[in-house]
Each structure stands twice: as C-alpha cells, then as structure tokens.
Amino acid sequence: MNIIVCVKRVPDSGTRVRVTGDGRGIDTSGVKYVVNPYDEFAVEEAIQIREERGEGQVTALCLGPDEAEEQLRNALAMGADDAVLLEAEPPMDGLTVARELAAELEDRDFDLLLFGKQAIDDDNMQVPPMVAEILGLPCATVVVDLDVEDGRAVARREVEGGHEMVELELPAVVSTQKGLNEPRYADLKGIMAAKKKPLEKKEVELAEASTELLSMREPEEGTDGEIVGEGAEAAPELARRLHEEAKVL
Amino acid sequence: MSFEGVDYFDIDGMLSDEERQVRDMVRRWVDENVMPIIDEHYVEHEFPSQLVPEMAELGFYGANLPQEYGCAGLNNVAYGLIMQELERGDSGIRSFASVQGALVMYPIYEFGSEEQRREWLPKLASGEAIGCFGLTEPDFGSNPGGMRTRARKDGDEWVINGTKMWITNGSMADVAVIWAKTGEGDDPDDIRGFIVETDREGYTGKDQEGKLSLLASDTSEIALQDVRVPEENLLPESDGLVSALKCLTQARYGIAWGACGAAMACYREAVDYAGERTQFDDEPIAGTQLQQTRLAEMLTDITRAQLLAYRLGRLKDEGTMRPQQVSMAKRNNVDMACECAREARRLLGANGILVEYQSMRHMANLESVYTYEGTHDIHGLILGQDITGIPAY
Ligand SMILES: Cc1cc2nc3c(=O)[nH]c(=O)nc-3n(C[C@H](O)[C@H](O)[C@H](O)COP(=O)(O)OP(=O)(O)OC[C@H]3O[C@@H](n4cnc5c(N)ncnc54)[C@H](O)[C@@H]3O)c2cc1C
Numbered sequence: 001m002n003i004i005v006c007v008k009r010v011p012d013s014g015t016r017v018r019v020t021g022d023g024r025g026i027d028t029s030g031v032k033y034v035v036n037p038y039d040e041f042a043v044e045e046a047i048q049i050r051e052e053r054g055e056g057q058v059t060a061l062c063l064g065p066d067e068a069e070e071q072l073r074n075a076l077a078m079g080a081d082d083a084v085l086l087e088a089e090p091p092m093d094g095l096t097v098a099r100e101l102a103a104e105l106e107d108r109d110f111d112l113l114l115f116g117k118q119a120i121d122d123d124n125m126q127v128p129p130m131v132a133e134i135l136g137l138p139c140a141t142v143v144v145d146l147d148v149e150d151g152r153a154v155a156r157r158e159v160e161g162g163h164e165m166v167e168l169e170l171p172a173v174v175s176t177q178k179g180l181n182e183p184r185y186a187d188l189k190g191i192m193a194a195k196k197k198p199l200e201k202k203e204v205e206l207a208e209a210s211t212e213l214l215s216m217r218e219p220e221e222g223t224d225g226e227i228v229g230e231g232a233e234a235a236p237e238l239a240r241r242l243h244e245e246a247k248v249l
Numbered sequence: 250m251s252f253e254g255v256d257y258f259d260i261d262g263m264l265s266d267e268e269r270q271v272r273d274m275v276r277r278w279v280d281e282n283v284m285p286i287i288d289e290h291y292v293e294h295e296f297p298s299q300l301v302p303e304m305a306e307l308g309f310y311g312a313n314l315p316q317e318y319g320c321a322g323l324n325n326v327a328y329g330l331i332m333q334e335l336e337r338g339d340s341g342i343r344s345f346a347s348v349q350g351a352l353v354m355y356p357i358y359e360f361g362s363e364e365q366r367r368e369w370l371p372k373l374a375s376g377e378a379i380g381c382f383g384l385t386e387p388d389f390g391s392n393p394g395g396m397r398t399r400a401r402k403d404g405d406e407w408v409i410n411g412t413k414m415w416i417t418n419g420s421m422a423d424v425a426v427i428w429a430k431t432g433e434g435d436d437p438d439d440i441r442g443f444i445v446e447t448d449r450e451g452y453t454g455k456d457q458e459g460k461l462s463l464l465a466s467d468t469s470e471i472a473l474q475d476v477r478v479p480e481e482n483l484l485p486e487s488d489g490l491v492s493a494l495k496c497l498t499q500a501r502y503g504i505a506w507g508a509c510g511a512a513m514a515c516y517r518e519a520v521d522y523a524g525e526r527t528q529f530d531d532e533p534i535a536g537t538q539l540q541q542t543r544l545a546e547m548l549t550d551i552t553r554a555q556l557l558a559y560r561l562g563r564l565k566d567e568g569t570m571r572p573q574q575v576s577m578a579k580r581n582n583v584d585m586a587c588e589c590a591r592e593a594r595r596l597l598g599a600n601g602i603l604v605e606y607q608s609m610r611h612m613a614n615l616e617s618v619y620t621y622e623g624t625h626d627i628h629g630l631i632l633g634q635d636i637t638g639i640p641a642y
Binding site for chain 1: 251253266267269270271274277278306307308309312316321322323327
C-alpha cells in the first residue's frame with residue numbers, strides 16, 4: 001500500500017505572530033517553524049497503517065520554501081520512507097496550492113492520500129477536498145478513526161453533535177483530526193536515519209492565485225476579564241451584567 | 250505551553266538541523282512527560298522510574314556511543330543538548346541519564362572487552378538494565394585515589410570488599426561499575442573497574458535518607474561484602490585511577506550543558522513572574538530597575554555558559570577537548586546555574602519557596618551538582634595546576 005502524506009511548514013503555535021508593515025504578510029524574523037500539528041496525525045496514521053500491514057511505502061509531500069526540508073526531515077524521522085519538496089512559497093490561496101499538489105500527484109501511484117484537517121497558519125481547510133475534487137477521488141474530512149482494508153476505507157468523521165461513518169473506495173483522500181492517534185516522538189535513531197532517506201526537491205511555478213489577499217490585521221488588544229464573584233453568589237450579579245451591559249440575556 | 254528556551258546570541262544558528270531537531274524533540278518530551286509529574290515526585294522523594302523505558306526508546310542513554318551497540322550515534326553537541334533539556338526538567342532526570350550513559354555505558358565501551366560491550370551496551374541502551382557507578386567512599390570523596398575498596402584475586406575470580414557512598418541509582422541498579430584497588434599497597438595506579446551484577450551475594454544498596462537536594466533521584470550507599478565476580482567481569486582496559494577520571498570527564502561534559510538547562514528554566518520563570526506580578530501602584534515588578542538588572546545578569550551569565558558548552562562540544566567532536574577545559578565549563582556553568590536559581594527564587598518572593606514554581610527545586614538540586622563530579626573547589630584546583638604547573642590538592 002502506498003500512502004502519501006502532505007505536510008505543511010507552519011509557525012509554532014507558541015510564537016507571537018506580527019503582521020508586516022504593508023499588512024500583506026507576517027514578519028518571519030524570529031519565528032520558529034514546525035510541522036503543522038494536524039499533519040502529524042496524518043503522518044502517524046500512515047506509519048501505523050504501514051506497520052500493521054507489514055508492507056507499504058509512506059511518502060511525505062510538501063509545497064513550501066527550501067527551509068521546509070526541516071519539516072520533511074521531521075516526517076522522515078517519525079518513520080516516512082521518502083519525501084518530496086515542491087519548492088515555492090505557499091500562497092494563502094487554497095486553490096493554487098491544491099492545483100500544484102494535484103499536478104504532482106496525478107502521475108503518482110497511491111492508495112491513500114492523507115492531510116491534516118487544516119493548517120494552523122491560514123486555517124483555510126480548503127486544500128484536502130480541493131485536491132480530491134481535482135483528482136476525482138472520494139474524500140472524507142475531519143476523520144477521527146480510520147480502518148483501511150483492501151480496496152476500501154471506513155472513516156469515522158466528527159460532525160456537529162456526533163459522528164458519521166463513511167466508506168470510501170481507494171484511492172481516497174482523508175483529512176485527519178485530533179483524536180485519531182497519538183503522534184510519536186521522532187526518536188534519536190529516527191532522526192539520524194532521516195538524514196540518509198531520499199528527499200527530492202523540485203522547483204515549481206505556481207499558477208496565478210484565484211483570490212487576492214487584501215490585508216491582515218492583528219486582533220485588537222482584549223480588555224482584561226473581570227471576576228464578579230465566586231460560586232452561586234456570583235450568579236445574580238453575572239445575570240444583571242449579561243442583561244444590562246452585554247445585553248445578551 | 251512549550252518551553253521557549255533562552256538563546257540571546259543565536260546559538261541556534263550554529264547548530265545543524267539535526268542538532269536542533271534532537272533538542273526540540275527532547276524539549277517537547279520534557280514538557281509533556283516530566284513537567285506534569287516532577288513536583289509530586291520531588292515532594293515524595295521519589296525518582297520517576299516510569300520514565301526509564303520511554304527515555305530508552307527515544308535513545309537518550311549513551312546517545313553519543315555507536316549505533317552498532319544499540320546507541321543513537323549522535324555527535325557530542327546533540328548529546329549535550331539532550332542533557333540541557335533533561336536538566337531543564339530536573340537535575341535528577343539528567344543525573345539518571347548521565348550515570349547510565351557517561352558513567353556506566355562509557356566505561357564498558359572504553360575499557361571493556363568486545364564481549365562485555367556486546368553483552369551490556371544494548372541492554373543498558375534499551376533500559377533493560379539500569380547501571381550505577383561506584384567510586385566515592387565515605388572517607389574518600391574529592392580524593393578517590395585514597396579508596397579502601399579492594400578486589401583480591403582468588404583463582405579465576407575476584408573477591409571485592411568495601412563501601413561506596415553517594416551512589417546515584419545505587420539501589421535500583423541491575424549492574425554496578427565498581428572501582429577497587431587490586432594491588433597489595435595503596436597505589437592509585439592499581440585501581441581497576443569491575444562490572445558487578447547487583448544480584449550477586451554480598452551486594453547491598455541502601456537508600457541515603459535525609460536528603461534536601463536531588464530528591465527525585467536515587468542516591469544510595471553500597472556495601473560490598475566478599476562479592477565474587479568472575480575474571481570476565483574485570484574491565485580489561487581499565488588501568489589506574491585515571492580510567493575512572495576519564496569517565497568523570499564524560500559526565501562532567503554533560504553537566505556543563507545540563508546546568509544551562511536548569512538556569513534557562515529559572516530565568517524563564519523569573520521573566521514570566523516579573524511581568525505578571527504587580528506591586529506599588531499596580532505596576533509589574535518587571536518595570537523596576539532592580540529586577541531588570543537582576544534579569545540582565547541572569548541572561549548574560551546563561552549566554553556565557555551556553556557559549557562555553559557549545560564550544561566545548563565542538564572541541565569534543567573534533568577530538569581536541571582537554572579535561573581541564575571540561576573542568577572550567579563544569580565549574581563555571583554549575584556555579585552560574587546555582588546563582589540564577591537563587592536569584593530567580595528571590596525574585597519570586599514568597600511564591601518562590603513553593604514547589605509549584607521551579608526555581609527553588611532547581612536551586613536545591615544544583616547544590617548536589619555543585620558538589621558531585623568534582624566539587625567547584627576541586628575544579629578550581631585542576632585549573633590552578635594547569636595554569637601554574639603546581640598541584641595544590
Ligand atoms: C547527590 C549526589 C550523587 C552522587 N552520585 C555519585 C555517584 O553516582 N558515584 C560516585 O562515585 N559518587 C557520587 N557522588 C559523590 C560525589 O562525587 C562526592 O560527594 C564529591 O566528590 C565530593 O566528595 P565529598 O562529599 O566526600 O566531599 P569532600 O571531598 O570531603 O569535600 C568537602 C569540602 O572540602 C573541599 N575540599 C576537598 N579537598 C580539598 C582540597 N584539597 N583543597 C581545598 N578544598 C578541598 C571540597 O571542595 C568540599 O567543599 C554523589 C554525590 C551527591 C551529593
């Protein structure tokens with residue numbers, strides 16, 4: 001079974017992100033980058049499927065700058081077999097990214113294409129279903145449980161207020177959600193081995209974006225919260241404030 | 250929240266991707282596995298032994314030894330970064346890994362026979378066996394050459410008698426590397442190392458009670474009474490006190506990095522606290538000149554220590570590191586960490602004495618680190634001898 005996992009290089013959730021002066025991007029100086037956390041579930045799932053079946057190939061694929069090699073090496077250190085870097089600065093525009101990934105994937109032979117459900121930088125959640133659409137493949141998003149058998153997969157999806165089971169014919173696209181598994185630490189031997197695993201770099205020309213980023217803004221400084229009291233005694237005051245000041249009751 | 254680290258002089262920029270990756274992995278592991286439990290173990294005076302298998306799986310033991318013996322085969326900078334991150338959690342955790350790797354696996358690798366390496370290194374790397382290192386005795390600490398423990402040859406066996414004191418992992422160990430005099434007289438050149446399985450008759454380990462430092466660590470006294478080991482248990486290449494000291498050089502190297510980790514934890518805690526704590530007109534104490542210079546001193550001292558450790562690591566990887574340089578780094582960095590921990594504790598006011606903050610735990614731990622592996626004074630004397638040519642011990 002061949003599994004391809006798409007991983008994105010994103011700023012660490014702990015870093016304070018600042019918008020650049022022109023409001024068109026973020027100031028990248030001093031920003032620490034990591035593998036998008038949702039993609040780690042996808043990498044882990046792919047490795048587990050390969051381990052359970054005792055055969056198969058896990059390929060990590062990334063569209064990103066040259067430095068994204070670091071994130072691909074992370075995926076290799078966790079246990080992916082090889083990696084491909086499509087070298088380009090990923091735009092905010094999901095469709096452009098999806099088209100580029102799909103162009104690469106078209107010529108590749110795979111049974112399962114895994115993504116994290118969203119990238120924590122732009123939070124668009126667009127790329128996995130768009131790639132599926134372009135390639136004409138079945139797709140399940142926000143998956144918390146996945147069973148792969150020959151030729152088909154059963155996925156449990158998180159939906160509002162409950163779960164939904166779907167069956168997909170392989171090859172299929174699946175985007176992963178927290179709860180699917182516990183991503184492993186890349187151990188020291190894995191980190192050493194990752195250096196020697198194949199990593200192919202290809203320069204790509206991105207198509208023109210279908211959306212245009214107009215501006216970005218940092219959230220307004222929130223005012224500090226206020227504690228109006230403790231326990232049941234606080235309820236009347238809270239109710240009064242919600243009614244009179246916030247006007248939500 | 251993940252630990253932010255301290256890197257004022259962009260030391261990250263001098264690390265390879267792989268070294269950073271190792272550091273980040275251990276950092277995250279400490280965040281997720283050590284930080285949530287360490288307070289409780291510290292208060293209970295208990296080493297968190299549940300962490301032993303996972304540290305083994307990740308490859309933390311003897312990580313700079315070759316892969317052919319089941320180790321990770323990292324360079325020494327990456328190894329140092331592991332020690333730094335572990336000690337950011339707690340000196341007890343780092344001590345465990347230091348002893349296992351630098352004081353048990355290293356002597357077997359360096360002074361052991363090929364059979365001994367094949368038998369023990371994979372077991373120690375995988376955590377299947379835990380080791381300890383017995384050099385210090387009740388009456389011989391800074392002067393281990395005076396030791397009384399003896400190994401007497403009897404046919405093709407050695408019979409070992411003596412008492413070892415302050416032995417990290419001493420009670421929980423499966424195997425001890427014991428240093429003993431093998432000659433008739435009192436010559437430190439007759440000291441040799443032995444692999445002693447702790448289930449042999451006559452071996453007893455007893456927990457050292459009443460500690461106020463390094464509480465989440467096993468420190469024990471070992472009694473060896475007519476303990477018989479076969480000739481194959483002698484480390485064949487060990488030759489005099491100098492062999493034991495070579496092991497200490499390895500461990501001290503790791504401590505020079507570890508101390509940076511403990512200091513980084515205290516500094517971060519102090520910065521965060523200073524920003525949040527308000528006194529006098531609702532102003533954060535971080536806005537006062539006094540606390541600012543306190544933090545500036547801490548940051549400067551940490552940065553200096555980091556640069557020493559980093560350069561020492563590169564020298565070790567190039568094969569040109571001298572033991573005296575390790576003495577300087579151990580001495581400076583541990584002293585620095587002691588000061589940082591104390592200053593952080595003070596900045597935290599009354600909260601600083603609580604276990605839910607880290608500084609006082611580090612402060613108390615570091616007093617052990619200041620003393621073991623050659624006291625601060627003794628490293629000063631090693632440097633003094635190197636400078637003047639005159640030994641003053
Ligand atoms: C928590 C802990 C764990 C340890 N783990 C181990 C272990 O795993 N294995 C092991 O073998 N040992 C271990 N040790 C022992 C440690 O290495 C010794 O405690 C250390 O070498 C100091 O010896 P001492 O305590 O006997 O002090 P002493 O040597 O008695 O020193 C007392 C004081 O005198 C000073 N001093 C000594 N000689 C001189 C001199 N010539 N000139 C000036 N000042 C001098 C010292 O600096 C110190 O301040 C551990 C110790 C501790 C506290």
